[in-house]
Amino acid sequence: MGFFTGSADRPLDCKQEDKYFLFLCNLAFTVFGLMVLGLGMWGLISKESFAQERIGSIGTDPMLVLVSLGFLLAVLCLTGCVGAIRENSCLLRLFSGILLILITVQVLIAIMAYSMQDQIEVYLRSGMLAAMAGYQDDLDLRFITDEIQTNLQCCGADTYRDWETNIYYNCSSPGVLACGVPATCCVDPLDNGTVWNSQCGLGAQRLDEFTAQSTIFLGGCIGGISRWIEQNQGLVGAVAVVVLGVQILAVFITTRLLESINWHKMHA
Known part of the structure; x- marks a missing residue:
């Protein structure tokens, strides 16, 4: 034939x-x-x-x-x-x-x-927490975490207090970053709208949610990722x-x- x-x-x-x-x-x-x-x-x-x-x-x-x-x-x-x-x-x-x-x-x-x-959400959460734990020591993990937090306007896996898992941002840490969060968690990380303020998240974990909401994003990134997947699953499927x-x-x-x-x- x-x-x-x-x-x-x-x-x-x-x-x-x-x-x-x-x-x-x-x-x-x-x-x-x-x-x-x-x-x-x-x-x-x-x-x-x-x-x-x-x-x-x-x-x-x-x-x-x-x-x-x-x-x-x-x-x-x-x-x-x-x-x-x-x-x-x-x-x-x-x-x-x-x-x-x-x-x-x-x-x-x-x-x-x-x-x-x-089980995808479970894997996403464990991956996000692992990336946060190695945030200061691995440039790739820092880049990925910063991109997620900036684009989805979120902080941490489920809440901004998840940054306690990082040894540098842990509240028992002796360093200046203790009890803080990265600048990509900040609602407005720019000073005067032009200069990047890397210290805008210092001490954020010490704040209660009502006070912190004016400075940083309170919501975690897992919910944001899940919503993004739901909203774009048609496009992903088509591709x-x-x-x-x-x-x-x-x-x-x-x-x-x-x-x-x-x-x-x-x-x-």
């Missing part, structure tokens, strides 16, 4: 269209993968993660996620790119096989996420469907190109 025109044994002559479409799509994603890889490498270099005193902990650096994803995406799409333009059946089969594995993994992850949605659909289309076109290549080889 196959893709037919008027002949019972000749597949539809769409090899050139499939080849160049697959080549251009994979070329675009190869460039994107290299950009992600470059961004990850830039992050590692800018943080001096390759310095001798920090090289031992590089395995836990979040920037490695970008490096790994960028590298894998670039290699996979370059395989499809070369396989298409060279009409190399081995590379095309490898490309198609890896895509099928990725599609399967993504579907399984989606099923697991749906079945475990009641996931589009990404999955593009991968399925790539497998379909690769399979059709392989069939056309094999037919031409047999009848050359």
Whole structure:
């Protein structure tokens, strides 16, 4: 069987269209993968993660996620790119096989996420508390925590008093940060609307909620994250469907190109 025109044994002559479409799509994603890889490498270099005193902990650096994803995406799409333009059946089969594995993994992850949605909040809370505990010692955790608190206008996991879990912000700490919260918890962290005031959250945990509400955000970030997920679940689902659909289309076109290549080889 196959893709037919008027002949019972000749597949539809769409090899050139499939080849160049697959080549251009994979070329675009190869460039994107290299950009992600470059961004990850830039992050590692800018943080001096390759310095001798920090090289031992590089395995836990979040920037490695970008490096790994960028590298894998670039290699996979370059395989499809070369396989298409060279009409190399081995590379095309490898490309198609890896895509099928990725599609399967993504579907399984989606099923697991749906079945475990009641536990997601528990994982979010434990992750947020862990990020808060390492806030002062890890630049990545600080950046992530600050972004969440700034964008969602929240403070802590469930309440601003959660910052007690951090050894520097703990009320028993001897430092100047004792019983305080980060500046990203502040309602207005700018002095005169222009200068960043890093000390606006000092002593905030000593204040009662009525007094503190004029200075910092009282609500925790877990509720804000949950609301964001609920409000954007349609968009997230649509993006996931589009990404999955593009991968399925790539497998379909690769399979059709392989069939056309094999037919031409047999009848050359």
